[in-house]
Amino acid sequence: MTDTPRPSAIAADSGHGGLQTFVTAGPTSLVADVKVSAGGLDLGPDPHDLVAAGLAACTTMTLRLYAKRKNWALGAVHVEVRSSREPDMTPPERFDREITLDGDLDAEQRERLLAIAELCPIHKLLTQGARVVTTVG
Template structure:
């Protein structure tokens, strides 16, 4: 199977030009400011890159659970996913995400357990646990 180049990037990041670390990140139709804390040299004007990864995991988990619950016609009135990032220097890999899932609705224990199993099938969860290849090229200068 050959790889097909995308005509539009999934995400772009452009330095704000202000001299600090603020970066304009565009993904899909939205643009946000990414930054780091003042202690790290930024102005804390937006999520840092680790927070963006955690947000992707939280969003994907929520969407995966909603799709499954809807397909099964289960009464899920609310889904809430929190993701915490931890760095354990003595572990391999040292980065650890902790995901806390809250489910609301008329669900029995079997349905709740199934939804927790389905959370493991979230594409971003699978990406983070399996790893991905990153290929870097340098664009031609104008």
Template sequence: MTDAVHTRPFATADDSGHGGLQTFVTAGPSTIVADVSVAQGGLDLGPDPHELVCAGLAACTSMTVRLYANRKGWNIAAMHVEVFHHADPDQTPHDRFERVITIEGDLNDEQIERLFEIAEKCPIHKLLTAGARVVTTVGGN
């Protein structure tokens, strides 16, 4: 197998133990509660899994654009990235992510256009559009 072996997982999810759907998600040094809405059987105490994917795309987009602008010495005063998830059952693939990027700063039209092109190169954007393999191992006692 040629896949890299990691000594520490990128993320973990542990059932809260309260009998609901609340899950403690640890990614890097942070732990948050993930949940689903009350209508879906949760308590709406945190983002649902689709919202977490949207958050990853929004964060990666912002970081990618910021890194590029910094490297070029371009002035971004503020940036805001919104990501929406839609399920289109009559389309393939069914899932669609819509991203809205707002950039403020001393930038000309060509620089703004280039930053939108760079957003397309965000690693999470590329992962979502290219697809990925998920390999699952089930453990237990």
């Protein structure tokens, strides 16, 4: 028997109104929604927040893996990402990422970790793009 890989994410809407969407990503389920001003009930992160969360999580994991491989004394890693839209810019979507690194790191190590953050797979996906292939069932 072969294991069928599970989808990376599933979103389901009951069809009973509203914008609340049940999302399963990996082994976790949550509700996605939008702000009241956009027609939702603000019961969960909106899709832009979910993308920002992916960038923050991937950045944190990438830095941790790199520091561990180098045996650097990296303490806590805190990454905040803010999503915004600038309609007059190309592309209009903007993600501001702030990284806080604790631990006994010198200036060279901190600079290298900043460069490594730019190599996180989700950062690269957002800056280089991806193909989306859609089918309707």
